Ligand SMILES: [Zn+2]
């Protein structure tokens with residue numbers, strides 16, 4: 001009798017333990033569900049944008065940033081690179097919101113035309129682009145955006161300018177050489193992290209006469225073309241041919257070259273341009289950010305590398321400080 005009561009106590013204990021374990025497992029699942037940041041998008045700050053159909057649309061800031069990061073960076077990139085991109089994008093957008101700055105459009109902060117304001121992909125575009133990976137990629141980018149919620153870059157007490165480019169090719173560019181206006185945190189820095197970019201090095205082949213026509217010179221003068229000076233980032237600053245001169249950026253635009261880090265070789269009737277990197281090179285190098293993340297750096301270190309001397313503040317902190 002005593003023996004069987006003992007056994008039933010053991011059974012009760014085991015059953016109780018099993019229940020407890022089940023409860024704990026359920027709690028863990030529930031907790032990790034709740035900590036999954038992909039689901040609830042905070043909608044404290046709404047912004048008005050002009051969508052790709054040209055209509056004004058109001059949506060939560062953080063939701064807009066998810067679509068911006070998705071448009072600006074491959075979803076396959078490391079989480080820390082996506083976070084760095086989220087902070088850079090949020091900084092740009094908020095720099096056009098009161099109290100930091102003025103909207104770019106009448107009644108809207110930005111438009112979704114990448115050539116004018118800000119590249120942005122809406123749900124329809126992302127579903128088309130990502131296909132069956134949509135849920136996975138959206139959750140990954142949303143997690144990166146929400147992990148940095150409200151964070152923006154400042155330089156001293158001013159919101160920073162946060163340009164970025166695809167691939168710097170080994171050294172970023174200083175803003176003064178590229179655009180003529182200097183900022184202490186937009187200077188040329190070494191980047192040994194973007195060599196995995198498909199556009200790290202490329203070749204563009206032109207016919208000699210074609211280039212001569214584009215530059216409004218004759219082919220003989222083209223043969224004399226030479227680089228006169230280079231920028232602090234190592235890109236072409238000035239090129240001369242006869243009495244004609246161009247800035248590296250001008251030549252890049254005229255010939256649709258990947259970057260202003262170019263060289264050329266004339267072979268018979270052809271001229272082959274070799275370019276290093278892709279884009280203007282100022283600010284964060286996106287492939288470099290991914291490379292840094294893969295090397296173990298976090299998004300704060302990435303931002304500090306490409307925008308040296310800036311500080312991350314959260315919008316809330318900054319507003320309450322005023
Ligand atoms: Zn615009």
Ligand SMILES: [Zn+2]
Nearest residue numbers: 191194285288
């Ligand atoms: Zn780079």
